[in-house]
Amino acid sequence: METQTQTRTKVYTVTQVNSLVKDVLQTHLPSWLTIKGEITDWKQHQSGHCYFSLKDEESILPCAMWRGNFSKVKFKPGNGLAVLVTGSIDLYVPQGRYKLIVDEMIPAGMGALQLAFEQMVRKLEAEGLFAESHKKPLPKYPQRIGILTSESGAALHDIADSIYNRWPCTRLVLYPVPVQGPGAAEAIAAAIGDVNRRNDRLKLDVLIVGRGGGSLEDLWAFNEEVLARAIFASRIPIISAVGHEVDTTVADLVADARASTPTKAGMVAVPNREDVLSDLLHQEKRLSASVRSRFGLCCGYLETVLASAVFRNPLLAVLNREQYLDDLGWDLNDAMRKLFFQAQKQVQDCQDQVARIEPHRLLGRMMVELNELTGRSLAAVTQALNRKNLQITAQENRLAGLNPKSVLNRGYSITLNKNTGRVVRTADDVQVADLLVTELAGEKRIESQVTGIDDDGTKDQGRVD
DSSP: HHHHOOOOOOOOOOOHHHHHHHHHHHSSSOEEEEOOOOOOOOEETTTTTTTEEOOOOSEEEEEEEEEEEEEEEEESSOTOOOEEEEEEEEEETTTTTEEEEEEEEEESSOHHHHHHHHHHHHHHHHHTOOEEEEEEEEOOSSEEEEEEEEESSSSHHHHHHHHHHHOOOEEEEEEEEOOOSTTTTHHHHHHHHHHHHTTTHHHOOOOEEEOHHHHTTTTTGGGOHHHHHHHHHHHHHHEESSTTTTTTOHHHHHHEEEESSSHHHHHHHSSHHHHHHHHHHHHHHHHHHHHHHHHHHHHHHHHHTTHHHHHTTTTHHHHHHHHHHHHHHHHHHHHHHHHHHHHHHHHHHHHHHHHOOOOHHHHHHHHHHHHHHHHHHHHHHHHHHHHHHHHHHHHHHHHHHOOGGGGGGGTTTTEEETTOOBBSSSSSOOOOOOOOEEGGGGGEEEEEEEEEEOTTEEEEEEEOO
């Protein structure tokens, strides 16, 4: 018997193969890889996780970034953006696809914060948050000013000293807030909203939001979108005073006014007392000169009025009016007299014309003619009526001669079959039991019934009604 050696081949499942490949990748590749590439096919799921690919001129690498790591990214990634990412290679066993799990991401060639700042500026500018038309005017002489800053920072003292040196009558109200670190932007935004809600009681005329200088990371709270929108929504005018001369933040661009430093915030918020006093003195001098000039003009006008004839003889105006009324009365009498004479002359002329016409003779002649015409009209009408009566009588005679019922007056009658409504001319026009109606002279009628027909062709009528 020949012994045959059988070589057994190990069979793997798909999951086992993918798991082996994952182990090989994790064993032979570095734990952390920093890769440069261009983002493509960027997608952010509603869960907060991000899925995308990195590409160069020849290859594409699938990537994923979990929500916790993506929340630390300050700028907004998008397709076409060159980035540096740090992470590790992993294989997704259920689908047999490997990808880079990204833990950190920064822009390639530019700082992440600087890119995030530029992206935020473009976004808010497109929405109109920087437009001058939305900026509220600052009050000229504020009495109560609110300050939102750190109570332990030097910015508070700089702002207070600047305001008190220029306008000491102003009352300052401090609202302490954190000005850097995680959650600072949200805290400042919440403080702005709280002050606006309580301003009916606080009566603040303006708000100063700021802090001292620092790095871009230190000032980043004033570049956050949540703070920019809170400043834009504030009903109280806001002055942004962040950092040094060269520092510019998103808060500076959205605010109603900007001070390049906290010290200069006082110069923007309040006027200079010396300038105001100097202006008041100048206005006082101008007002005094104007009053003196106006007083002199009024005195001259009063002297002119007192020298007029009205004041020398006050009754003269009344007497002149009385004379004017007398003249009007005379003129009225003359006009009425003229009108009366003209009307009287017209009446006389009319009487003369009537007398020349002799209306009584004319009326007599007209009455004679009218009586003659009346008699002629009555004669014509009577003659016409007689002719018409003769014509009507002739027509009546003709109609009477044509009337088929006229023979009834001579003893004749007309018999109708009541059942058929026809005139009975022969025995064939009736049947036994038919009802007959016989019409006599004087529109009298006799109803009878046929009870039999004689052999000689006549009907036997009976039961006269």
